Amino acid sequence: xxNKLIRVGLEFLTEKGYGASSVDEILKxxxxxxxxxxxxxxxxxxxxxxxxEAYDAYFLRKLDAAxxxxxxxxITRISDFAEDAIAGMDRHDFKRGxxxxxxxxxxxxxxxxxxxxxxxxLEGWQARLETCLRLAQSQGxxxxxxxxxxxxxxxxxxxxxxxxxxxxxxxxxxxxLFMNTFTTLLEP
Numbered sequence: 001x002x003n004k005l006i007r008v009g010l011e012f013l014t015e016k017g018y019g020a021s022s023v024d025e026i027l028k029x030x031x032x033x034x035x036x037x038x039x040x041x042x043x044x045x046x047x048x049x050x051x052x053e054a055y056d057a058y059f060l061r062k063l064d065a066a067x068x069x070x071x072x073x074x075i076t077r078i079s080d081f082a083e084d085a086i087a088g089m090d091r092h093d094f095k096r097g098x099x100x101x102x103x104x105x106x107x108x109x110x111x112x113x114x115x116x117x118x119x120x121x122l123e124g125w126q127a128r129l130e131t132c133l134r135l136a137q138s139q140g141x142x143x144x145x146x147x148x149x150x151x152x153x154x155x156x157x158x159x160x161x162x163x164x165x166x167x168x169x170x171x172x173x174x175x176x177l178f179m180n181t182f183t184t185l186l187e188p
Contacts, residue, residue: 074136
């Protein structure tokens with residue numbers, strides 16, 4: 001039941017956000033009695049932190065599948081990630097976005113400990129991309145004068161904005177525009 005609550009909670013929060021998602025509607029959609037929720041989670045806030053952890057674990061697996069794919073050139077792995085993410089958003093008609101980005105946009109109304117969790121999550125994703133970019137540099141795909149740390153930070157700042165815009169536009173154009181622009185930054 002705990003896993004079902006997490007799955008349904010992720011669906012709600014990636015589509016509607018934290019503030020617009022009530023525990024009652026999540027319970028109803030999951031078909032779980034209210035008492036069971038409080039058996040697993042102390043509060044909605046505790047549930048939200050669990051969702052951040054679950055989403056991060058899920059997303060790290062996706063990043064690793066792309067960024068650690070030794071069958072593909074390192075730079076191509078970044079585009080592979082983007083195409084997989086676009087396909088995932090498309091499966092949900094671009095109504096769902098990134099939980100971390102959604103929560104970041106709601107930070108003014110969330111508990112303060114979420115800020116630390118969200119920043120830590122983004123920094124973890126950024127570190128994985130930086131590692132991929134350093135590999136590309138060591139293999140001669142990325143010019144030595146390019147800074148992998150700055151590029152990785154820029155990527156996640158821009159990508160999260162592109163995800164938001166893709167939700168607004170209900171289509172992939174913002175994500176493709178961002179990727180095309182980001183790719184030009186990698187050129188000599």
